[in-house]
């Protein structure tokens with residue numbers, strides 16, 4: 688699903704932030720990505736959904752070499768990936784339901800109310816459909832962001848510190864949703880610094896852990 692061979696990335700004007708990364712993320716797999724603050728986790732996720740392109744090496748997403756895709760190709764690739772951003776990125780003047788359905792509206796797809804209700808029910812936000820983003824708790828925001836990430840039925844879900852500001856119970860609720868998505872066949876990749884979250888997940892799914900250390904990507908051992 689994602690394959691990297693000796694991939695490197697550096698922001699313009701800086702040196703290499705990530706270097707010599709080789710990796711295979713098979714379809715249906717569940718991975719965590721961890722590493723110190725500033726090590727490049729968000730950057731790595733952005734490479735995965737072709738928001739950034741490698742500065743060296745070979746990388747394919749859904750078997751397509753990302754550096755050879757044109758704008759339409761990249762847009763088509765992104766439609767197959769749902770992203771939960773670190774800061775949720777809601778439009779503050781739109782109620783929750785409109786924020787969740789935004790990807791459908793943008794791509795010109797009709798919003799089917801029963802499907803929307805089912806999705807909001809799944810994330811336990813039916814009663815908050817008309818709430819404005821500012822009136823939501825951290826956990827509600829993250830669940831709404833997850834609903835928005837999966838409304839287009841992506842094959843892969845990437846989440847950037849989805850439990851960053853949540854208490855343990857709320858983190859577990861969100862983790863459960865991500866595990867359910869994986870059990871329904873979706874490939875899941877979660878960036879987190881929370882080792883307890885990783886341990887809790889590993890008790891339930893065959894999750895593997897990638898760690899960024901010293902600009903390189905390592906597959907962590909079974910001890911974590």
Ligand SMILES: Nc1ncnc2c1ncn2[C@@H]1O[C@H](COP(=O)(O)OP(=O)(O)OP(=O)(O)O)[C@@H](O)[C@H]1O
Nearest residue numbers: 698699701704722723724725726727728729730731
């Ligand atoms: N658009 C950008 N232009 C230049 N440098 C950037 C840009 N975005 C991030 N960086 C730098 O790249 C490095 C890695 O940032 P990134 O956000 O990927 O790390 P992270 O591991 O996700 O951090 P955190 O855990 O704190 O969210 C940081 O030093 C950051 O300042």
